Amino acid sequence: MGDNVNNTYKASSMKDVAKAAGVSITTVSRIINNIDYPVSQKVRESVEKAIDELGYIPNRSAQNLRTNVENTVGLIVRDIGDPYFSEIAKGVTEKSAELKHLAMISDSKRDYAYELEYIDLLIYQRVKGIIIAGGGYENDEYKKQLEDRLLKAKQQGIKILALAPQGISIPLISVDNFSIGEKMCQLLVDQNHKNIAFIGGDNSVITNKERFEGYLSVLKKNNLKMNENIIIHGQFTWEAGYANCKELLARENKLDAILCVNDNIAVGALGYLSEMKIGVPSDISVVGVGDISIAQYTNPPLTTIRLPFRKLGKKAVEFICSEEESFTDPILLDSEVVIRDSMKFKL
Amino acid sequence: MGDNVNNTYKASSMKDVAKAAGVSITTVSRIINNIDYPVSQKVRESVEKAIDELGYIPNRSAQNLRTNVENTVGLIVRDIGDPYFSEIAKGVTEKSAELKHLAMISDSKRDYAYELEYIDLLIYQRVKGIIIAGGGYENDEYKKQLEDRLLKAKQQGIKILALAPQGISIPLISVDNFSIGEKMCQLLVDQNHKNIAFIGGDNSVITNKERFEGYLSVLKKNNLKMNENIIIHGQFTWEAGYANCKELLARENKLDAILCVNDNIAVGALGYLSEMKIGVPSDISVVGVGDISIAQYTNPPLTTIRLPFRKLGKKAVEFICSEEESFTDPILLDSEVVIRDSMKFKL
DNA sequence: TTGTATGCGTTATCAA
DNA sequence: TTGATAACGCATACAA
Numbered sequence A, B: 001m002g003d004n005v006n007n008t009y010k011a012s013s014m015k016d017v018a019k020a021a022g023v024s025i026t027t028v029s030r031i032i033n034n035i036d037y038p039v040s041q042k043v044r045e046s047v048e049k050a051i052d053e054l055g056y057i058p059n060r061s062a063q064n065l066r067t068n069v070e071n072t073v074g075l076i077v078r079d080i081g082d083p084y085f086s087e088i089a090k091g092v093t094e095k096s097a098e099l100k101h102l103a104m105i106s107d108s109k110r111d112y113a114y115e116l117e118y119i120d121l122l123i124y125q126r127v128k129g130i131i132i133a134g135g136g137y138e139n140d141e142y143k144k145q146l147e148d149r150l151l152k153a154k155q156q157g158i159k160i161l162a163l164a165p166q167g168i169s170i171p172l173i174s175v176d177n178f179s180i181g182e183k184m185c186q187l188l189v190d191q192n193h194k195n196i197a198f199i200g201g202d203n204s205v206i207t208n209k210e211r212f213e214g215y216l217s218v219l220k221k222n223n224l225k226m227n228e229n230i231i232i233h234g235q236f237t238w239e240a241g242y243a244n245c246k247e248l249l250a251r252e253n254k255l256d257a258i259l260c261v262n263d264n265i266a267v268g269a270l271g272y273l274s275e276m277k278i279g280v281p282s283d284i285s286v287v288g289v290g291d292i293s294i295a296q297y298t299n300p301p302l303t304t305i306r307l308p309f310r311k312l313g314k315k316a317v318e319f320i321c322s323e324e325e326s327f328t329d330p331i332l333l334d335s336e337v338v339i340r341d342s343m344k345f346k347l
Numbered sequence C: 001t002t003g004t005a006t007g008c009g010t011t012a013t014c015a016a
Numbered sequence D: 001t002t003g004a005t006a007a008c009g010c011a012t013a014c015a016a
Helices: A014-021 A025-032 A041-054 A060-067 A083-098 A112-124 A140-155 A177-190 A206-221 A238-251 A263-275 A309-321 B014-021 B025-032 B041-054 B060-067 B083-098 B112-125 B140-155 B177-190 B206-221 B238-251 B263-275 B309-321
Strands: A003-005 A008-010 A072-077 A102-107 A129-132 A159-162 A173-175 A196-199 A257-260 A285-287 A304-306 A331-333 A336-338 B003-005 B008-010 B072-077 B102-107 B129-132 B159-162 B173-175 B196-199 B257-260 B285-287 B304-306 B331-333 B336-338
Touching: A014 A025, A014 A041, A025 A041, A060 B060, A072 A083, A072 A112, A072 A309, A083 A102, A083 A263, A083 A309, A083 B102, A083 B112, A102 A112, A102 B083, A102 B112, A112 A129, A112 A140, A112 B083, A129 A309, A140 A159, A159 A173, A159 A309, A173 A177, A173 A309, A177 A196, A177 A206, A177 A257, A177 A285, A177 A304, A177 A336, A196 A206, A196 A238, A238 A257, A238 A263, A257 A263, A263 A285, A309 A331, B014 B025, B014 B041, B025 B041, B072 B083, B072 B112, B072 B309, B083 B102, B083 B263, B083 B309, B102 B112, B112 B129, B112 B140, B129 B309, B140 B159, B159 B173, B159 B309, B173 B177, B173 B309, B177 B196, B177 B206, B177 B257, B177 B285, B177 B304, B177 B336, B196 B206, B196 B238, B238 B257, B238 B263, B257 B263, B263 B285, B309 B331
Parallel strands: A072 A102, A072 A129, A129 A159, A173 A331, A196 A257, A257 A285, B072 B102, B072 B129, B129 B159, B173 B331, B196 B257, B257 B285
Antiparallel strands: A003 A008, A102 B102, A304 A336, B003 B008, B304 B336
């Protein structure tokens, strides 16, 4: 089982196997790769025996150098503890495993300097493709840096794609965030809600901005005037949802509904309202976006819109492992409104 | 910027750089590796210019084949959406990035067949080390398979370590689960709780078993008789916590406290109790284990014991990237009881 | 059916 | 201060 010298093992190579089996390395290679090439039963057996005894495992780096075929994909998330990203990560790791690939996951801690650094590391690692999960930042420097990396990756034959808009030209598998904002706002309007507050996350993130614009568009369409007082932006976490809901109610207490830009924020808001003994949906309706798994267990269960996180992750890996080089038209997956009990029916 | 043939790029190599700069590849290599070797300013500049113009990036596979130095670590979690694991993952990715390494994360979906398969994939990938995050299964076949892989990894010079006991000899960086069970149970006993229920997760998982034994040991020590009726095992999720709390109360309604084997379960239990309008801690005390981030925001905030998840992940990466080959004595990190409002003080 | 020889892109040894 | 060359482990074209 390998040579034990100085208590350290040296992995055996094809050469060792060939020698042990008394054949050439070509033959060993053919057997390893299970290529449909005629090999006599006797030789095959002796090689397999040698492989087993030596505990031989092919050297990926050498294979890789030779064939230039990678079997890793890179995923960059903002916060792996956030259900939004962990669901995407599950889709990515699941599909990767299915295709015998491995996923490298980096957590940028919502800091785009890290985001860029990780892309560099992943390119250097020569992964087969890089998946950017978070929404782009409305920041010219960031966009420029990202475009640089797109070019760099292309030169190395590495695919890059995003699961949320980046404000630049990049293959995109995502959802239609503007229409999501519209749908949820219209849902509330349809039930006669008038004073509809908006709690957003970081509004320099394009995803947030697009949903927000969907909200504004529906207000306008329905001749409801926008009230800046009841629009708050902050972070994407439930802590922020809690804090911003508090702030919101301090500013304005005649609210019909709160549209939260994601479910995390809605969960935080629900928590604050419950603490304040404000009835949901009797006193105020709350809706979110995402349908993360906890949304069905909040009190009351959350009305939201289901985003296909896992499917996004899977599709991304499929693209990376496909022959397709690139694509320009965004692939937008459907999302479906999920009615639960946190929204009042006023009709 | 690379040769564009048929709309596909071929990454440039050191050879290309050398040719462009009119020097030997040896010189290029020296400059790339920033080795302290005298290179004339003029040559250095021309090489750097060529690197820049060609967009040259070293080929990791070739470097790797030559030097046999890896810069990736593997992490296997059971469910990346579970705060227990996502916190560990954050520790791992953070420390990895710090050391210019990349983390490959696999999600076994709590299925140990996948767990083993992922280990194989990671070994084949020749990562520098593999971190097993979940607790081992009390299952002889699993243990045997795991031991096989330990040996295989050793042959390849790959370190494997666990962040929870596996029931076999393996380098371990963890916490003392038995004493954690003891501490939490003693905490309740000290406050005069007598009928202390236990909601566990999968009791074939060693971590669970050890905490449970700590609980039993304290009951015994205090001459409290164990009541099988109020001991339930199930899953580690809050859905299971909810369901098992319900089951528990259907079986027995004279409970002083519930000791949950982790915070997820406690969160689920709290949810059920709140729905049933059962006061916590007025009617019944609830404590958990872990101190996941949501624990301070539950209603009431959860009394629990803080486990150093992130630190575990970081220490694991430090070990993998260190010179140390292995170690036999488990490294057990401290955990600290966190008193919040979900436990009644009866004294 | 099997084997020989070449080259993938590096690093490192040795020579100049 | 610089360069020629071998070797890492493998896949493959070609020869036998």
